[in-house]
Amino acid sequence: MKSFRVKTERNNSIEIPASWGANAGGGHFLRRKDGKQKRKARRNKPEFEFAFRTNPNTKKYRHKGCDSVRTPGHHTVVSLFCGCGGLDLGITGGFRYLNKRYDALPFDILHAVDNLGDAVETYKLNIGDHVALGDLTEIDVADLPKADVLMGGFPCQDFSSCGPKVGFSGKRGRLYQVLTEYMHHHRPMVVIGENVPYLKRLNGGEYLSAILRDFEDAGYTFEVWDLHLPEYGLSQSRRRLFLVGVRNDLEGFPVQPTPTHADKPVYIDACLEDLEGIEDESVTNQSQYFIATRATAGGGQGDHTNKAGTFAYCIRANARGRIQFHYKLPRRLTVRECARLQSFPDEFVFPFTTQRNLTLIGNAVPPIVGHAVGTAIAEFMAAAKKQGNKKKQQAPHAEGKQTPESPTADESMAAKPIRRYAQSLLFDAS
DSSP: OOEEEEEOTTOOEEEEEGGGOTTTTTSSEEEOTTSOEEEOOOOOOOOOSOOGGGOGGGTTTSOGGGGTOOOTTOEEEEEESOTTSHHHHHHHOOEEETTEEEOOOSEEEEEEEESOHHHHHHHHHHTOSOEEEOOTTTSOGGGSOOOSEEEEOOOOTTTOTTSOOOGGGSTTTTTTHHHHHHHHHHOOSEEEEEEOGGGGTGGGGHHHHHHHHHHHHTTEEEEEEEEEGGGGTOSBOOEEEEEEEEETTSOSOOOOOOOSSSSSOOOHHHHHGGGTTOOSTTSTTTTOBOOOOOOSSSOOTTOOBOOTTSOBOOOOTTOTTOOOBOSSSSSBOBHHHHHHHTTOOTTSOOOSOHHHHHHHHHHSOOHHHHHHHHHHHHHHHHHHHHHHHHHHHHSOOOTTOOOOSSOOHHHHHHHSOOOBOGGGTTTOOO
């Protein structure tokens, strides 16, 4: 076999088969199996001066928590498994997306935790300094601050239809129990869990039933909100479960958000058309995309081409170079386009290389959906506070007696009967 010598980027001389092409070592192209030229991977990082929390353009409307300011009267939040902050940005509000303003909500996040360094750095860059890197299997929940609201998108990989589907036997399958421990110890008023829709069907629904049983045994009542996200303005095909719980001594329950876009969908081209002529970092992350060619074998996941006039394919966290192709341009979607499809505002910066950024984006809760859920929770908590104040005014004053602020799990269990909503949902084929 004929060969020749080339110099690598580290100036080492190596022997390359001639069939790979003359530019294989240090040039721009490699050779594919079919003999055609294959472009080398792009390793560029984004260019930016400001991130969301420091951008002058967001100062007028962003949540004060971005500037480390807490507002008296706001409900406090602890966020576990926070990722890069999609749900956190949504529940606090104070951002613009596709020319619509999502107003700040009455929540202040006291503390957020994730075990992925990239996620923590991105969160800190865009949302606030209240985030910490940590392994929640090693953190004592007693060391976490007490909050009115606990939320967490506990790891979904072991429950995902695209994952190993191993449920509780996987190394991440029981991490939801960190939420349960926090509920027992700190007694938050409201709990928000988030996960993939396949959790409802995996093993005949037994895993979801077991999770809800553990949650409710802590003295809470739970509902499962199965949300089809395009009905709330998202431009991609995506569905998520929200497990919403209220402490049993509280009256009432949040109302599931009413779809806002059931009859007025926002398709992929409406979401991305203004980016079609931009190839540089004048819009941060727009120059970043995978150049991988279509697979010659296998199922073709990630090799589909999006179509204008419909919803985008679901943005995956484990794409490994195979993010779907643009509906019009001869390339795969960029990091910014994927962030747009997940409803992140353009000022929200993802500071790493393409794959690392797309992992963060694919794992995130879309902020506009988090905002819809947060609005429902805020309305419930406002009503609960009003009801609580009314009871205080009506109750006779007894000297030397104090009502505990947060009842124990046993007291909450006795306060009202547990309702189990999972049974009617587990075998829903939608």
